[in-house]
Structures are given as C-alpha cells and as structure tokens.
Amino acid sequence: MQQGDPLYRYHRQTLLAGFGAEGQERLGAGHAVVVGVGALGCPAADLLVRAGVGRVTLIDRDVVEMTNLQRQTLFDEADARAGRAKAEAARRRLEAVNSQARVEGVVGDCCARTAESMMLDGPLGRADVIVDGTDNFETRFLLNDVSVKHALPYVYGGAVGTRAVCATFRPPQTACLRCLFETPAPGSTETCDSVGVLAPVATMVGAREALEAMKILTGRADLASRSLLSFDPWLGERRGLDLGGAKRAGCECCGRREFGFLAGDRGGxxxxxxxxxxxxxxxxxxxxxxxxxxxxxxxxxxxxxxxxxxxxxxxxxxxxxxxxxxxxxxxxxxxxxxxxxxxxxxxxxxxxxxxxxx
Ligand SMILES: [Zn+2]
CATH class of the missing domain: 3.30.310 (TATA-Binding Protein)
Structure with missing residues (x-):
C-alpha cells in the first residue's frame, strides 16, 4: 500500500495482524448507526469515521449546550453559542475528519414510531450495528427490541458519575439487554444531569463501543466481548459478568419475542x-x-x-x-x-x- 492509494490513510491499522486490507475493505462497506451523539456517541462516532467505516448515521434530538463541551468531543463553543443540533454539528465535524466516509445526521427522536425505520431504512440503508450513545433506559429497551427483532448487533454502553458499563449483544447468539435488566423504577436512575459524569470515563466507554463495533463490521464478531463489564476507573474497581449463561428462555424480548417497547405499549x-x-x-x-x-x-x-x-x-x-x-x-x-x-x-x-x- 502506497501514498495515493485511498486506503493509505489507514496504513497503521492495516498493519495489524489479522486485519489487513481485507478488514479495511469490510469496514468501508459497513454501516454503523450511533444513537445519541453525546459523551459516548461523540468519541464512538469519531473513532469509527477515522477508522474508515464507510457509512455512519448519527441520530440525536438535542442541541449543543455549553455544559456539553466538558465531554462531548465533537463540539466547540461556536456550536453551543449557535445552539446547533448535535447530529448536524457532529456530521459537519466528521465530514471534515474523513471525506471518504458517508455521514448522515438525523435530527430527531428515536422512539417507538421511528426506531425501526431509522435502523433499517435510513438514507444510508440498513444498519450493520447499533451503537448506544443514549442516556436513558427507555430508549435502550427500544433499541434492544429492534436488535432482537431484526438480529442486529447492539453495542450497549453507559457512563454516569465515575462508573461505566458496557456489553455487546448479538441476538440470537447471545443474551439481550432485557435478559439482564428489569425496567428501572422512575426516579431511581441517576443521570449525568443529576450526579455528573467524568469525561475520560465516558470517552473510555465510547472508545470501547467503537472497538466492539469494529470487530462486528470486520467480520470478527467471534472476538466480541462476552461479558457485561462494569468498572469505575476513578476508584479502580472492575467487575465482569459472563453473558454466556445470562440468556433467559422466558425473556419477554428474546425468549417470547414480545417487542412491547417497539409496539409503543411499553415505555413512558x-x-x-x-x-x-x-x-x-x-x-x-x-x-x-x-x-x-x-x-x-x-x-x-x-x-x-x-x-x-x-x-x-x-x-x-x-x-x-x-x-x-x-x-x-x-x-x-x-x-x-x-x-x-x-x-x-x-x-x-x-x-x-x-x-x-x-
Ligand atoms: Zn433477552
């Protein structure tokens, strides 16, 4: 591979054992949908576009605010002053980073009415992987419904305070999010807006989500993480729960295939x-x-x-x-x-x- 070759910019990545030009071409043919362009979605989308993922769809309903700049690495003060939509501000930034990538910004709510069409029939076509940049469980359960119903891999992540959690769900081979978590009671879940969040922790989760998505997009889903990892890098704590035995036959979603969040009869x-x-x-x-x-x-x-x-x-x-x-x-x-x-x-x-x- 030489200068002038369109893949030359990915040279350091193609040097990796087992990656090569073939892995790069697979990334170029791949499509990641990043739902939520905040503290997790910014670093995840940035790394995916830099790595050469050919199509990246960014979905967010919110606008950039000054308090986002501490951790949302695709935005700057001008975006906050102008109150630009995050999906649009991120798209502009990422197109400047890598003009080879097709980046689509969708300013809108990923809800029961829109989620399936956003993942399956967006402007860039069907997603190959869903990357979680959301900040609430209602949307996560909705994404999980889409993931299980259409066998779309779902890379889950969350960061609040100094704590982080990550998992990769590949239905039907693995457990799903609902196998692990019941619906949290309202008011019981801490959010970044209530207890704060440490930017490096969120960025670690976003980076890990990009890594997992890259395994899937390069055809190496066999390497995807098989555990629900929770860690607190501030306190130096780390726990992993093996997902191998976590699949529940009676799971409402992946067991009984009842997609209540998608049908709109579950959720707020x-x-x-x-x-x-x-x-x-x-x-x-x-x-x-x-x-x-x-x-x-x-x-x-x-x-x-x-x-x-x-x-x-x-x-x-x-x-x-x-x-x-x-x-x-x-x-x-x-x-x-x-x-x-x-x-x-x-x-x-x-x-x-x-x-x-x-
Ligand atoms: Zn399940």
Whole structure:
C-alpha cells in the first residue's frame, strides 16, 4: 500500500495482524448507526469515521449546550453559542475528519414510531450495528427490541458519575439487554444531569463501543466481548459478568419475542394537557413509590425546587420553555410528572429523562 492509494490513510491499522486490507475493505462497506451523539456517541462516532467505516448515521434530538463541551468531543463553543443540533454539528465535524466516509445526521427522536425505520431504512440503508450513545433506559429497551427483532448487533454502553458499563449483544447468539435488566423504577436512575459524569470515563466507554463495533463490521464478531463489564476507573474497581449463561428462555424480548417497547405499549407515555401549556409524562413503571427526597436533591442543583405535601415542584434556572419563560416541573410520588412551559411531548420526555431519570 502506497501514498495515493485511498486506503493509505489507514496504513497503521492495516498493519495489524489479522486485519489487513481485507478488514479495511469490510469496514468501508459497513454501516454503523450511533444513537445519541453525546459523551459516548461523540468519541464512538469519531473513532469509527477515522477508522474508515464507510457509512455512519448519527441520530440525536438535542442541541449543543455549553455544559456539553466538558465531554462531548465533537463540539466547540461556536456550536453551543449557535445552539446547533448535535447530529448536524457532529456530521459537519466528521465530514471534515474523513471525506471518504458517508455521514448522515438525523435530527430527531428515536422512539417507538421511528426506531425501526431509522435502523433499517435510513438514507444510508440498513444498519450493520447499533451503537448506544443514549442516556436513558427507555430508549435502550427500544433499541434492544429492534436488535432482537431484526438480529442486529447492539453495542450497549453507559457512563454516569465515575462508573461505566458496557456489553455487546448479538441476538440470537447471545443474551439481550432485557435478559439482564428489569425496567428501572422512575426516579431511581441517576443521570449525568443529576450526579455528573467524568469525561475520560465516558470517552473510555465510547472508545470501547467503537472497538466492539469494529470487530462486528470486520467480520470478527467471534472476538466480541462476552461479558457485561462494569468498572469505575476513578476508584479502580472492575467487575465482569459472563453473558454466556445470562440468556433467559422466558425473556419477554428474546425468549417470547414480545417487542412491547417497539409496539409503543411499553415505555413512558406523554399526554399534552390542553390549554395549560404543559405535558404529563407517565413513565413505564408508574405506580411504584418514588424517593421524592432523592428527586428533590437532584433537581435542586438545577433550580428552585421544594417538596411539599408529597409533591416536588419548582422551576429550572437554565431550561427555557416554548414561549421563552422558565420550564417548571411537578413530580408525583408515583413517578408521574408534569412539565410546564412546553406543549411538545418530545421536549417533555427529554426534560424528564434528564432530570428525573428512568
Ligand atoms: Zn433477552
């Protein structure tokens, strides 16, 4: 391989034993869909595009904010000032990094209505692997439904605080996400917006997700990780759970093939409250008891909130509603919440996922 050869830029990678020009050509023919272009999706997409993955679709519903720049490595201050859509800002950046790659930015919500078409019939065609850059379990269970239903490999990752978790699911050969996790109770899940996140930890997860995707795209799925790895590099802790025996015959998703999240009959519901400029969000497991004290502690970082008579309510300092006024939030003991100041269900879901969790 010589200068002038289009594959020359990948020379250091093709030198690897067992990779070679053949691995490079397979990467060039591959298509990764990165769902969520945040702390995990930025490094994952960056590494995949630099490695020469031929088609990369980026899906994100959010815009760049100044507090993203600490860890979301594809964005800069100009993106935050302009409030650019993340999928679009990331696409521009990645096209400058590697003009050989076809990069598509999809500014939108990956939800029950859109998830299958986004993974199967997007502008760049059917995905070969789904890379998880999401920040909530509702979307992850949705991706897991798509993964199992269509036998699409799903590289799962998460980072909150100083902790990280990664796994690679390749249905039907392996367990799926739902074999491992039940639906978390609303308000019980910490998020980056409530407890923070350390950028190098998120970047480690994003890098690992890119690595796993590269194994799959080069036809070396046999090398994919076979464990659910959780680690805290800040505290120096590390645990692995062997996924070999984790597949449950009775799993609702991969066992019984019931795709409730995809059908829209599982997962949170939103109801616009006519005339009130508000949307009610009822999470998947509404009805359980939520620790409102913990919800209050997390919300208090972001505005003036109080717990009175079994309800947490208050307003955010930095979230503006549809009309430019503050976004107010009321959280009930059963996990339901009313987001005031917007009539957009998707916006209300984002506020709920960011600050209440689940
Ligand atoms: Zn399963």
């Amino acid at each position: 519901r939103t109801t616009a409250m006519c005339g009130r400029g508000a949307v009610q969000v009822s999470p998947e497991s509404a009805g359980g008891d939520v620790d409102l004290g913990a919800v209050l502690a997390r919300l208090s970082i972001h505005g003036a909130f109080a717990l009175e008579e079994g309800v947490v309510r208050g307003e955010f300092a930095g979230e503006l509603g549809d009309a430019g006024g503050p976004v107010r939030l009321t959280v009930f003991g059963d996990g339901r919440a009313i987001v005031h100041g917007t009539t957009e269900p998707s916006r209300a879901r984002v506020v709920y996922a960011k600050y209440v969790g689940g």
